[in-house]
Amino acid sequence: xxxxxxxxxxxxxxxxxxxxxxxxxxxxxxxxxxxxxxxxxxxxxxxxxxxxxxxxxxxxxxxxxxxxxxxxxxxxxxxxxxxxxxxxxxxxxxxxxxxxxxxxxxxxxxxxxxxxxxxxxxxxxxxxxxxxxxxxxxxxxxxxxxxxxxxxxxxxxxxxxxxx
Amino acid sequence: xxxxxxxxxxxxxxxxxxxxxxxxxxxxxxxxxxxxxxxxxxxxxxxxxxxxxxxxxxxxxxxxxxxxxxxxxxxxxxxxxxxxxxxxxxxxxxxxxxxxxxxxxxxxxxxxxxxxxxxxxxxxx
Numbered sequence: 294x295x296x297x298x299x300x301x302x303x304x305x306x307x308x309x310x311x312x313x314x315x316x317x318x319x320x321x322x323x324x325x326x327x328x329x330x331x332x333x334x335x336x337x338x339x340x341x342x343x344x345x346x347x348x349x350x351x352x353x354x355x356x357x358x359x360x361x362x363x364x365x366x367x368x369x370x371x372x373x374x375x376x377x378x379x380x381x382x383x384x385x386x387x388x389x390x391x392x393x394x395x396x397x398x399x400x401x402x403x404x405x406x407x408x409x410x411x412x413x414x415x416x417x418x419x420x421x422x423x424x425x426x427x428x429x430x431x432x433x434x435x436x437x438x439x440x441x442x443x444x445x446x447x448x449x450x451x452x453x454x455x456x457x
Numbered sequence: 458x459x460x461x462x463x464x465x466x467x468x469x470x471x472x473x474x475x476x477x478x479x480x481x482x483x484x485x486x487x488x489x490x491x492x493x494x495x496x497x498x499x500x501x502x503x504x505x506x507x508x509x510x511x512x513x514x515x516x517x518x519x520x521x522x523x524x525x526x527x528x529x530x531x532x533x534x535x536x537x538x539x540x541x542x543x544x545x546x547x548x549x550x551x552x553x554x555x556x557x558x559x560x561x562x563x564x565x566x567x568x569x570x571x572x573x574x575x576x577x578x579x580x581x582x
Contacts, residue, residue, distance in 0.1 A: 378472075392466055404562065
C-alpha cells in the first residue's frame with residue numbers, strides 16, 4: 294500500500310465520472326503496453342500539497358476541463374516501469390528516462406480523456422525527477438489519489454481536474 | 458521501405474520500430490515534431506512507404522503536419538498514432554488526409570496489423 298498523506302474521501306467529494314476513466318486507462322495502458330495487471334486501491338482525497346514520491350509525470354488540461362493529472366512513483370518502481378515500457382534498461386535521471394515516464398503519463402491521461410464527458414486538450418508531459426518535490430495545484434479543486442499496485446511496484450495517479 | 462516515425466517521445470518511436478520490425482527490410486527515419494518531419498521529408502527524395510504521426514507535439518502537431526504534407530503529396534500513406542480517441546478527432550484526422558488512425562495504447566501486433574492493412578488497402582485501390 295503506497296504511503297500517501299490523505300484522508301479517505303467522502304462519497305460526495307469524489308466525482309466518479311472523473312475517477313472511473315482514469316482507473317480504466319491505468320489498467321488498459323499497463324496491460325497493453327507493459328503486460329502488467331494493476332490492482333486499484335481505494336481512491337482518496339489528498340490533504341497536503343506534497344507528493345510522497347521521487348518521480349512525477351504531469352499533464353495539464355485545458356478547454357472545458359482544467360487542472361492536472363500526475364503519475365507519481367518511487368525510484369525503484371519508476372526504473373522497473375520504464376524498463377518494461379521501453380523494453381530495455383534506461384538509466385534513471387536521464388532525458389530518455391523522463392521521456393518514457395512522460396509518455397506513460399500521456400497515454401494514461403489521453404486514454405481517460407475521451408470518457409470525461411467534456412471537450413478538452415492535454416499538454417505535452419512534464420517530468421519532475423527528485424525526492425520530495427511538490428506539485429502545486431489549483432486550490433479550489435480536490436486532488437483525488439488513485440493508489441495503484443503492480444508486480445513492478447506501487448504508484449499513484451493524482452487527479453486534480455474540474456469541468457468549466 | 459522507408460518509414461518515417463513522427464512522435465515527440467523517443468520511447469514511443471522505439472516501441473514503434475520494434476513493433477514494425479516484422480515488416481522486413483525497413484529504413485526508419487525519426488522526427489520529434491512536425492517541423493522536423495517536414496525537413497526530413499524534403500531531404501528524402503525517395504520518399505516514404507508510410508508515415509506514422511503523433512497528434513500532440515510541440516512546434517507543429519500531427520494534424521498540422523498531415524495538412525501540410527497533403528498540400529503537395531496526396532499519395533504517401535499517413536497513419537495518425539495518438540491518444541486522442543474522440544470520434545471528432547478521428548474525423549478531423551481523416552479530413553486532413555490521414556489514411557488510417559491508431560489509438561494509444563496498442564499492442565505491437567495491433568500496430569503492425571494497422572500498418573499492413575493500410576498498405577494493402579492502398580495497394581488494392
